[in-house]
Amino acid sequence: MANKLVGEKQHMRALLVDRIMLQHEWRVVNRTDKTFTDLHKAMFSDLLSLSVSRYSEVRIQAQRVLSQGFLFFTYSYKLLLPDILKNLKEDPDIPHHQFKGALYVILGTQKRCLATKRNWDVISEVWPAIVQAQHSEKPSVQKLIEDLGDKIDKNFETTAISIKIPDKCVEAAGQLLSNGSQPTPKAQAATCDEIDMGLKEEEKRNQHYLEVYHKLCDTLTELVENGNLMWKFSQLAMELMLMLIRHDTPLPSRSVRMYVQNMVDETLMVRKLSTVAVSALLKQQKRSHKMIEMNPYEVSHTAPPTDSNVVLPGVRPDNKWLCYDSADVPDTKEKWESTVFVEKTHWGYYSWPKSMKIYAPSQDQPKLSRNREELSEGEKAIYDCFSDQTFIDKLIGFLSLEEEKGKDKFSTKNYTLLKGLFRNFDVAFLHLLRPHLERLVADTKHDTHESSQRCAAEMVAGLIRGSKHWDFERASSMWQWLLPVVKTAVGNMAVESVSAWGTCFATISESRDPRKLYPIMELVMDSPLSGEGGSFNDASRLYVLQGALAQQEWRVPQLLHRLLDYIQPHLMHPYKNVRDRLGSVLTSIFLFDYPLPHGTAPDSPQRAKFIEEILPKLIMLRDMKEQDQASGKTNHVIDKKKVPDETDAALLVEENGGAGAMETESGAEVTRPENGDSERKTAIKLCKSVMKWLQGNVNRTNYTLPPELFKLLPIIAPLESVMNDDDLKRECSVTMACMAQSYVDSTNVPTALQTIKEVAGLSSWHARASILSYIQVMVFGNLFIFQDPKYKEEIRELVLHLLCDDQLEVREVAAVTLGGFLHCGYLTMNKDLLSHFEKLSSTKLKKRKRTSVEPPSIESLLKRHAGVLGMSACVQAYPYDVPEFMPQVLMDLSDHLDDPQPIQMTVKKTLSDFRRTHYDNWQDHKQKFTDDQLVVLTDLLVSPNYYA
Numbered sequence: 001m002a003n004k005l006v007g008e009k010q011h012m013r014a015l016l017v018d019r020i021m022l023q024h025e026w027r028v029v030n031r032t033d034k035t036f037t038d039l040h041k042a043m044f045s046d047l048l049s050l051s052v053s054r055y056s057e058v059r060i061q062a063q064r065v066l067s068q069g070f071l072f073f074t075y076s077y078k079l080l081l082p083d084i085l086k087n088l089k090e091d092p093d094i095p096h097h098q099f100k101g102a103l104y105v106i107l108g109t110q111k112r113c114l115a116t117k118r119n120w121d122v123i124s125e126v127w128p129a130i131v132q133a134q135h136s137e138k139p140s141v142q143k144l145i146e147d148l149g150d151k152i153d154k155n156f157e158t159t160a161i162s163i164k165i166p167d168k169c170v171e172a173a174g175q176l177l178s179n180g181s182q183p184t185p186k187a188q189a190a191t192c193d194e195i196d197m198g199l200k201e202e203e204k205r206n207q208h209y210l211e212v213y214h215k216l217c218d219t220l221t222e223l224v225e226n227g228n229l230m231w232k233f234s235q236l237a238m239e240l241m242l243m244l245i246r247h248d249t250p251l252p253s254r255s256v257r258m259y260v261q262n263m264v265d266e267t268l269m270v271r272k273l274s275t276v277a278v279s280a281l282l283k284q285q286k287r288s289h290k291m292i293e294m295n296p297y298e299v300s301h302t303a304p305p306t307d308s309n310v311v312l313p314g315v316r317p318d319n320k321w322l323c324y325d326s327a328d329v330p331d332t333k334e335k336w337e338s339t340v341f342v343e344k345t346h347w348g349y350y351s352w353p354k355s356m357k358i359y360a361p362s363q364d365q366p367k368l369s370r371n372r373e374e375l376s377e378g379e380k381a382i383y384d385c386f387s388d389q390t391f392i393d394k395l396i397g398f399l400s401l402e403e404e405k406g407k408d409k410f411s412t413k414n415y416t417l418l419k420g421l422f423r424n425f426d427v428a429f430l431h432l433l434r435p436h437l438e439r440l441v442a443d444t445k446h447d448t449h450e451s452s453q454r455c456a457a458e459m460v461a462g463l464i465r466g467s468k469h470w471d472f473e474r475a476s477s478m479w480q481w482l483l484p485v486v487k488t489a490v491g492n493m494a495v496e497s498v499s500a501w502g503t504c505f506a507t508i509s510e511s512r513d514p515r516k517l518y519p520i521m522e523l524v525m526d527s528p529l530s531g532e533g534g535s536f537n538d539a540s541r542l543y544v545l546q547g548a549l550a551q552q553e554w555r556v557p558q559l560l561h562r563l564l565d566y567i568q569p570h571l572m573h574p575y576k577n578v579r580d581r582l583g584s585v586l587t588s589i590f591l592f593d594y595p596l597p598h599g600t601a602p603d604s605p606q607r608a609k610f611i612e613e614i615l616p617k618l619i620m621l622r623d624m625k626e627q628d629q630a631s632g633k634t635n636h637v638i639d640k641k642k643v644p645d646e647t648d649a650a651l652l653v654e655e656n657g658g659a660g661a662m663e664t665e666s667g668a669e670v671t672r673p674e675n676g677d678s679e680r681k682t683a684i685k686l687c688k689s690v691m692k693w694l695q696g697n698v699n700r701t702n703y704t705l706p707p708e709l710f711k712l713l714p715i716i717a718p719l720e721s722v723m724n725d726d727d728l729k730r731e732c733s734v735t736m737a738c739m740a741q742s743y744v745d746s747t748n749v750p751t752a753l754q755t756i757k758e759v760a761g762l763s764s765w766h767a768r769a770s771i772l773s774y775i776q777v778m779v780f781g782n783l784f785i786f787q788d789p790k791y792k793e794e795i796r797e798l799v800l801h802l803l804c805d806d807q808l809e810v811r812e813v814a815a816v817t818l819g820g821f822l823h824c825g826y827l828t829m830n831k832d833l834l835s836h837f838e839k840l841s842s843t844k845l846k847k848r849k850r851t852s853v854e855p856p857s858i859e860s861l862l863k864r865h866a867g868v869l870g871m872s873a874c875v876q877a878y879p880y881d882v883p884e885f886m887p888q889v890l891m892d893l894s895d896h897l898d899d900p901q902p903i904q905m906t907v908k909k910t911l912s913d914f915r916r917t918h919y920d921n922w923q924d925h926k927q928k929f930t931d932d933q934l935v936v937l938t939d940l941l942v943s944p945n946y947y948a
Helices: 013-030 038-051 056-072 077-086 096-107 120-131 139-155 167-178 192-225 231-242 253-264 268-284 296-300 333-338 377-386 389-399 412-425 430-441 449-466 472-491 498-509 518-525 534-555 557-570 576-589 607-623 646-650 675-700 707-719 726-741 746-760 765-781 789-802 808-824 831-841 858-876 886-894 903-917 922-928 931-941
Strands: 291-293 357-359 661-663 669-671
Touching: 038 056, 038 077, 038 096, 056 096, 077 096, 077 120, 096 139, 120 192, 120 231, 139 231, 192 231, 192 253, 231 253, 231 268, 253 268, 253 377, 253 389, 268 377, 268 412, 333 472, 377 389, 377 412, 389 430, 389 449, 412 449, 430 449, 430 472, 449 472, 449 498, 472 518, 472 534, 498 518, 498 534, 518 534, 518 557, 534 557, 534 576, 557 576, 557 607, 576 675, 607 675, 607 707, 675 707, 675 726, 707 726, 707 746, 707 765, 726 765, 746 765, 746 789, 765 789, 765 808, 789 808, 808 858, 831 858, 831 886, 858 886, 858 903, 886 903, 886 931
Parallel strands: none
Antiparallel strands: 291 357, 661 669
């Protein structure tokens, strides 16, 4: 009974009153004295005894009541906690039902669980007891332990160790007590001695919680290290300890060492837990870097805007210095130190932050290369293990193992681990990892290639991302060694590893200043379509290049211009996979070419200019002759022998095939023209690349269909008729469907309608039929935009014009389109429309003699059929209703049952559909007909009885 349009909980007033009354009654019922007496203590003790009873039904009921009692009396569970944990110990005197009942009491109901209480004293007792409760191997108990671990994992909330009351809070409390506000508080303001005593208690409590935290970590670590736990409980202990890693309190060094050593354990799950834990520990140990404020207008030598509320998105004089410039990269130490690096990609595009902070120069940052003595105890535990060559060999061996054939993906956990190592310890472990990385990228074996390349991609991404704060010397040394390695890796990409490398390059480029990454940017821009390794390697290099540039968004316009100039001559590439990737790359190139309110002109490549350049190369496809037209066939009524068209026959030849003769389906041998066909095939390849771009443009962009894209519609629509190139047909259909489903801006509607009229006037009947389907989807998808009466009239005239088309298929699609517009109410049914159809349907046909074989007049037949199709559309527009005009229309249609084909077939199909859609409610529908009309309609719809 809620009003969903208003929002959540917007109920009727009467319903709200009832809910308030129920809430008030619930408060009255529960408003009792909550003093915990000896009687309550005895009741809770009895409930605990019943909760571990021998009988399961008794245990279930007692556990439910006990859980409600814990909820009613806050902290009452502390009274029974020692007795509950005593039943979890491995003791022959404790029977199984007590052990199981105690586990259920700890598990609790719903989200309430004793193991997730926000109390360090309780957690420090419960968690070790659960980890050591391994003396029962019954499946029900094992399942109970798993449920307990899952509930802790889902519901455990980080509990504060150090709680400090700020002085401002104390001052505010004192002012509240002394300002004379009503009602007057009974309590008096705390004295200085009381405040000092409270501070001491606060410090004592925080110290106690810290000691309990360390004790809990040491206890769990000792349980894992002593080797007495079963594998499942050892993993549970590691999972629990993983939840104890905090941002404000370092994990004890013993626990850190345990996690690091278990990274090379033989068990997969233990290695995964340890990898996640060490990654979190490295982030915990991350040193803070100094930030300084800067004024972007001083860097750009421009004046700030007078009105700070005006937003001017795009590339402006004050943010152009953030864009990548190949001629001004920081390739020397002086340029590196003088360059202001801004890592956040979104900064500056719309406006600048009010207080813009960047990282201070490298000399003001924490020391990079540190000796072991300068490390903390937790860092020493990590440093010692990763300085061991044997440990590194085992670790990389495990990281490069294949877990599941064909399903391994780029692991964010492994990448985060490696990134943290290079961020915290600089180049300390790089000399140990270099040989492994070089070996992995060079691995081309069939069995290990996928896993080796995946691991190498994770290492490269971790190394480059981890070197964010390295100085120029270290960064230059790294790039000098790493670039040939990456080049080898890109050259060795395979089907299984291309996804990992794509993710690697996208990860490297995400939220990073492109000027700092200039070596990798220039590497991926270096001849991606060189042809080395075949078409797959070309497509793969484009894929990684696209991933790197897409993350930079608006900050690399120069690279986008370079890339467009480079790939434009290759859009006619002979291989489909390369063309598909080129279409996707074009989408990324033109992604930021969109109009911005109050914005500046885009500095990236412009879509309109590109279309103007390729349009002359595609214009020849607009005049491609169809197979039917080449044979002289103009209408399905006239049946003449089909003659194969040289254009369609030539398309049967493979894209890379040679010249020569070929045989068509009818057996006629057609010689393929050398020059004309070659130019046409080149244009078709270019068109396929462009259509892939259009499909990606519609799916990935966040703005309406640009007006310049409509120029391609007259070229794409006729290509849907090519019968001997299934790939071309499919691409045309998908492209037109994507364009039709796009939003059209109100300012672009005249351009869209003008282009549709242009396509409707083409000689290709397939183009005319497909544009009718296009109109349906476009209008339905932009129904509110096309409500202008002027637009409605243009669309109405276009549909009625195509209803009289020479081609049967076009007329039928026009009738379906008209019926759809009438059904949804876009076009209205009126007397003028019906009169128009009646006039067309009454066109007289020239009577032919019995001995004459001369067909009827085509022009008269077309008009008559158009009128019948129009009346049929009016009938099918109301599939479940009988308007006033429909009975007479059905009578008029019945007069054409003896007309020549295809009129007769249209009438029969219309009457059959009418009977099918109106059958269920015919008793109501037939009331709209007169008796004479019912007699005629019954004769038409009901088959005559065989025995009549």
